Amino acid sequence: MYCRKAKLKLPMKSILEEYKCGKARLLTMLEESDVPVVKTVQSSLKTGRKWKVTETVGEAKECLKMKEVIGQTQTDRRGPGSTTTKWWSKTEGKEKRDMIIDEIRNKEDSTRVQKAVQQPQQGQ
Template sequence: MLATSETGRKWKVVKAVDDAKGCFKIKEVIGQTQTDRTGLGLSTAKCWSEAEGKEERDMVINEIRLNEDSRRVQKAVQQPQQGQ
């Protein structure tokens, strides 16, 4: 039986973790991409398949934080549109 975490909100922990793990699998298939002006191969990113234990948990937590931050930014950008 899975332990459930009650968050008191409309946010589901299990769904968020599953989504984060899915993002990592997709990112691993896509591979490392160029996002700024640094040269190819200068940035290092840990692969999901190579992560273990605490490192894996930290990667999931950071991915969930990034997803929540982008969700908050989207909501903030839409706020002025409500008043029009």
């Protein structure tokens, strides 16, 4: 129902996904602050016991770095060089924050698709 890449998309957003993206945005804003006091203070965002924002943001950063190592790959019929790619090492500030949020959204979307595939009887 909340899938962004499926053929049938409903104009609804997952509350859990918005919560995770909001916490991740807050953490990255605190980490990348220009104020040295804010930057040095260890930010402890309360998220509960099932999900940790620091782990999710760290995984998203590692995934973006890995995508940069892999490079631009062909995913459709368009030729190489027809799309522009933002690289993690060449972006700063808000662009990095947006890349992290997009990566978290993509991960949430893929987990929803995996869960839907594991439930074939409900789909029939």
